[in-house]
Amino acid sequence: MRMNSSFTRWLLSSTLTLTTGSITIGLVLPIILYADSRPAAAQQQIEPSTVTSRLDADSETLEDGSYANYHTFEGYAGAVIDIELVSDEFDTYLILLGPDGSKVAENDGGRDTNARVIAELTQNGTYNVVASSYIEAKTGNYTLSWQTTSADMLASYLRLTEAETLTQRGNDLYQQGNYAEALPLYEQSLAIRETALGRDHPDVATSLNNLAELYRAQGNYAEALPLYERSLAIFEIALGRDHPDVATSLNNLAELYRDQGNYAEALPLYERSLAIREIALGGDHPDVAASLNNLAALYRDQGNHAEALPLYERSLAIFETALGGDHPNVATSLNNLASLYRAQGNYAEALPLHERSLAIRETALGRDHPNVATSLSGLAALYRDQGNYAEALPLLERSL
Numbered sequence: 001m002r003m004n005s006s007f008t009r010w011l012l013s014s015t016l017t018l019t020t021g022s023i024t025i026g027l028v029l030p031i032i033l034y035a036d037s038r039p040a041a042a043q044q045q046i047e048p049s050t051v052t053s054r055l056d057a058d059s060e061t062l063e064d065g066s067y068a069n070y071h072t073f074e075g076y077a078g079a080v081i082d083i084e085l086v087s088d089e090f091d092t093y094l095i096l097l098g099p100d101g102s103k104v105a106e107n108d109g110g111r112d113t114n115a116r117v118i119a120e121l122t123q124n125g126t127y128n129v130v131a132s133s134y135i136e137a138k139t140g141n142y143t144l145s146w147q148t149t150s151a152d153m154l155a156s157y158l159r160l161t162e163a164e165t166l167t168q169r170g171n172d173l174y175q176q177g178n179y180a181e182a183l184p185l186y187e188q189s190l191a192i193r194e195t196a197l198g199r200d201h202p203d204v205a206t207s208l209n210n211l212a213e214l215y216r217a218q219g220n221y222a223e224a225l226p227l228y229e230r231s232l233a234i235f236e237i238a239l240g241r242d243h244p245d246v247a248t249s250l251n252n253l254a255e256l257y258r259d260q261g262n263y264a265e266a267l268p269l270y271e272r273s274l275a276i277r278e279i280a281l282g283g284d285h286p287d288v289a290a291s292l293n294n295l296a297a298l299y300r301d302q303g304n305h306a307e308a309l310p311l312y313e314r315s316l317a318i319f320e321t322a323l324g325g326d327h328p329n330v331a332t333s334l335n336n337l338a339s340l341y342r343a344q345g346n347y348a349e350a351l352p353l354h355e356r357s358l359a360i361r362e363t364a365l366g367r368d369h370p371n372v373a374t375s376l377s378g379l380a381a382l383y384r385d386q387g388n389y390a391e392a393l394p395l396l397e398r399s400l
Contacts, residue, residue, distance in 0.1 A: 046079050048147035053131070055090065056139045065136030066093065071144060075099075075127040078120070082149040085115045085131050089140025093132040099125025108134050118149060118157045156196055160203075163192040167210065179218055186211045202245065205234035209252060216256055228253040244287065247276035251294060258298055270295045286329065289318035293336060305344055312337045328371065331360035335378055342382050354379040373399040 051071055059067035075081065085094040094115035096104040104127070105117040121127070131144050170185035190207035197203055212227035232249040239245055254269035274291040281287055296311035316333040323329055338353035358375035365371055380395035 046073060046075055046081060046146070046148045048145070049073060050143065050145040052141070052143050054139070054141045055131070055133060062132060066133045067137065067139065068130050068132035071129045071131065072126050073129070073146060074125070075121045076124050077122055080118065080120050080149050080151055080154045081146055082118050082153065083116065083129055083144070083146040085142060085144050087113055087140055087142035089142075090138040091134040092142060093134045095130035095132065097128040097130065099123050099127060118154050120154060159192055159196050163189040163196075163207075166192070167207070170210065174214060174217070179214055182214055186214060200234055200238065202235060202238045205231040205238070205249070208234070209249065213252065216259065221256060221260055224256055228256055242276050242280065244277060244280045247273040247280070247287070247291070250276070251291060254294070258301065263298060263302055266298055270298055284318055284322060286319060286322045289315040289322070289329075289333070292318070293333060297336065300340055300343070305340060308340055312340055326360050326364060328361060328364050331357040331364070331371070331375070334360070335375055338382075339378060342385060347382060347386055350382055354382055
């Protein structure tokens, strides 16, 4: 099973696909503009302000359980406002509410823990800026600032929002296996980002990664390789060699080499990716579990079951603790460990793992999900290896 371990705080994080390594389609969350955002010249300037405060149990509580503080400013129709929420202590979530209480814009910040919105105001009156967290009940200090900005800045952000929309659509198509339609969307998103941000921006690296993932899924390794390499180089320069995003990029490049059977190139990349994640994220983080899984898969492909087994076991333990026993990632980890036991001929150990993996997936994903079909095939293969064709046949038929 291939684990999808993502760039931190990007979309599609910690999802799973059908094979054993790890892919990542990293996305920066879009700036969502609900108001009419056509550039217009403001008639009056908004008083700039910087506020330092804290989220804690004395803050308001939103419906999702997250703490929130409300800050106000006087806004004017036609003004373009630039608001930024910064914290080193929690992942920020920023909401702008109009004088009538309607939502004007919101943002989760995407790549890092900070959030920013730029929007054109359409009404005169008192606006509320809601400083909150992406995760419920998180506490910590933050700095919130706002000021007017230019219509050109708004237009630039709208172009980048278009790039995010294209990427979102591309990801949906990718997940459906519709690679032909996803390809031009990824290419358009990359072109917008290169023009708006420059060729060496981390968001450009994300687009390069997405495009490379698509080519790899198609088996077009010659096209994928230089995109992965360029993506990794950008991340290393922009973020530093020990950043978690670098770890994910290393992992993805290793996946390409493993797909090609080039284990000698893949191994040091997997090992470096794991080392970065353990230091940066801690030994019990789900991304560490994904790296352990991927390294185990490499050893299994080489027939080195003794090296693979403890890595699979540790990966499973982390996922169960971090995500809960019924999470789809746990199902994939169970399936991988079961497959290793089956390869060793240890059918007694493999059977309950296959059965539990199947049960989790049917409950969490639905009986018709492709990952359910994968679990059915694995369980059928186990029965077939034991010569129990009566049990195997209906499972194979259902998996088709």
